[in-house]
Amino acid sequence: xxxxxxxxxxxxxxxxxxxxxxxxxxxxxxxxxxxxxxxxxxxxxxxxxxxxxxxxxxxxxxxxxxxxxxxxxxxxxxxxxxxxxxxxxxxxxxxxxxxxxxxxxxxxxxxxxxxxxxxxxxxxxxxxxxxxxxxxxxxxxxxxxxxxxxxxxxxxxxxxxxxxxxxxxxxxxxxxxxxxxxxxxxxxxxxxxxxxxxxxxxxxxxxxxxxxxxxxxxxxxxxxxxxxxxxxxxxxxxxxxxxxxxxxxxxxxxxxxxxxxxxxxxxxxxxxxxxxxxxxxxxxxxxxxxxxxxxxxxxxxxxxxxxxxxxxxxxxxxxxxxxxxxxxxxxxxxxxxx
Numbered sequence: 398x399x400x401x402x403x404x405x406x407x408x409x410x411x412x413x414x415x416x417x418x419x420x421x422x423x424x425x426x427x428x429x430x431x432x433x434x435x436x437x438x439x440x441x442x443x444x445x446x447x448x449x450x451x452x453x454x455x456x457x458x459x460x461x462x463x464x465x466x467x468x469x470x471x472x473x474x475x476x477x478x479x480x481x482x483x484x485x486x487x488x489x490x491x492x493x494x495x496x497x498x499x500x501x502x503x504x505x506x507x508x509x510x511x512x513x514x515x516x517x518x519x520x521x522x523x524x525x526x527x528x529x530x531x532x533x534x535x536x537x538x539x540x541x542x543x544x545x546x547x548x549x550x551x552x553x554x555x556x557x558x559x560x561x562x563x564x565x566x567x568x569x570x571x572x573x574x575x576x577x578x579x580x581x582x583x584x585x586x587x588x589x590x591x592x593x594x595x596x597x598x599x600x601x602x603x604x605x606x607x608x609x610x611x612x613x614x615x616x617x618x619x620x621x622x623x624x625x626x627x628x629x630x631x632x633x634x635x636x637x638x639x640x641x642x643x644x645x646x647x648x649x650x651x652x653x654x655x656x657x658x659x660x661x662x663x664x665x666x667x668x669x670x671x672x673x674x675x676x677x678x679x680x681x682x683x684x685x686x687x688x689x690x691x692x693x694x695x696x697x698x699x700x701x702x703x704x705x706x707x708x709x710x711x712x713x714x715x716x717x718x719x720x721x722x723x724x725x726x727x728x729x730x731x732x733x734x735x
Contacts, residue, residue, distance in 0.1 A: 398451055401461050405447050408462070413441035415538045416469035419520075423471060423542070426491060432483055435474045435547050442468045466495065466519040467541035474550045477593060478586050481516055484544045492520040495539060515545040515553065548589075552582045610664050612656045614649050620664055621649070621696045626671060630699060637679040640693040648697035651720050655701065659708055670707050671700075678706040686729045702730075709734040 420439035427434050442465070450465065451458060458464050475481055488494065498517035520542055527536040545553070596615065610616040621627050631641045661667050682702065683692060694702075705712050712734075717727035 398448075401451060401458070402444065402448055404462065405468075406444060409441050409444070409468075411534075412469045412538070415535050416441055416471055416540060418532075418535075419469065419540050419542070420471045422491075423473060426487055427473070427484070430483070430487060432480050432487075433476055435476055435550075437471065437473050439469070439471045442470070466539050469538060469540040470543070471540055472543045472545075472550075475544065475546055476589070478546055478590050481544050481546060485516055485518070488518050488520060488542060488544075491523070491526075492518075493523045495519040495521055515543050515549055518542045518544070546586055548582050548586045552579070612653055612662060612664065612667065614653055616664055617649050617653055617656075617667075617697075620667065621700070624668075626668060627696065627700075630671070630675065630703070631696065633676050634679055634694070634699055637676065637683050638692060639679065639683065639699070640691055641699065642693060642695050648695055648701070652697045652700055655704060655720070659704065659711060661704075671703055673707055675703050675706060678703070681733050682730065685733050686726070705730060705734065 416439035420437050424434070424437055447461070447465070447468075450456060451461060462468070473484060475484065485497075496519040498519070518541070519539055521537075521539045522532055522535060526532050634641055656662075656667060659670075661670055679702075709731075712731065714724070714727050714731055717730070718724050722730075
């Protein structure tokens with residue numbers, strides 16, 4: 398056994414290098430395929446872990462360097478469930494799949510079981526890649542690639558901290574709680590996927606230019622970026638002296654909340670709300686409110702100013718400071734309104 402350990406100690410740096418290079422390759426493949434990743438990590442199996450595995454009674458190794466498939470490991474933590482499937486297809490395209498471990502998938506648990514969810518693949522370089530000079534030295538290496546969502550990773554981390562690797566490890570009185578928690582994690586993963594898809598549907602509808610679209614971040618961004626009315630507002634503000642930063646949309650979320658608070662429920666409602674003499678309002682603000690050397694504003698901020706001018710009685714100073722305005726500046730704006 399000591400010979401096995403010494404052998405592994407001598408080659409472990411190569412496995413560490415292999416894991417790091419596989420991680421870098423996967424990050425580039427994810428980027429090229431527009432798959433967002435929360436984080437990645439890689440490692441070579443530690444000497445302690447290698448030694449512990451050799452000592453397991455259930456394991457008898459003749460050549461552990463060939464028989465242990467996870468001497469190099471890479472973990473990909475993604476945002477959405479369907480990205481896990483997409484990465485699986487990507488791995489099959491870009492690597493030689495030695496084994497696809499599906500034991501940690503929902504289909505392999507009975508309805509009254511819990512466990513951490515993840516996809517595990519044992520991969521090696523395919524012929525096309527190991528023929529490249531920079532990969533030739535890793536022709537016979539293998540790596541375990543774990544693919545999971547953020548929530549699946551959270552479950553794995555917490556259950557690991559509790560040292561509950563299997564149902565039998567859990568005290569009987571705690572099992573029901575863990576069943577309920579496991580189901581919540583799975584439901585949350587599915588719901589995040591639905592929310593993402595609904596957001597995309599909303600974005601697609603907003604791009605159709607339909608004024609009946611409800612006010613939300615995608616529809617409001619589309620209004621700011623494409624509407625003729627917003628272009629006219631920008632032009633008027635620029636003529637008054639404002640410097641308009643039309644690329645900054647960080648305040649859209651606040652503006653959505655303000656529209657909801659004011660009862661502006663659709664883009665059509667917003668269009669009607671902005672039909673007033675806003676040039677005079679802009680002039681008054683520009684002349685009477687000190688704002689340093691230049692009045693540099695984002696487009697959402699311009700719309701916020703217009704809503705204040707249109708609905709002055711619905712903007713107490715407490716509301717403006719609540720959404721992040723400096724007290725003195727907010728008071729100066731309200732003084733102009735009054």
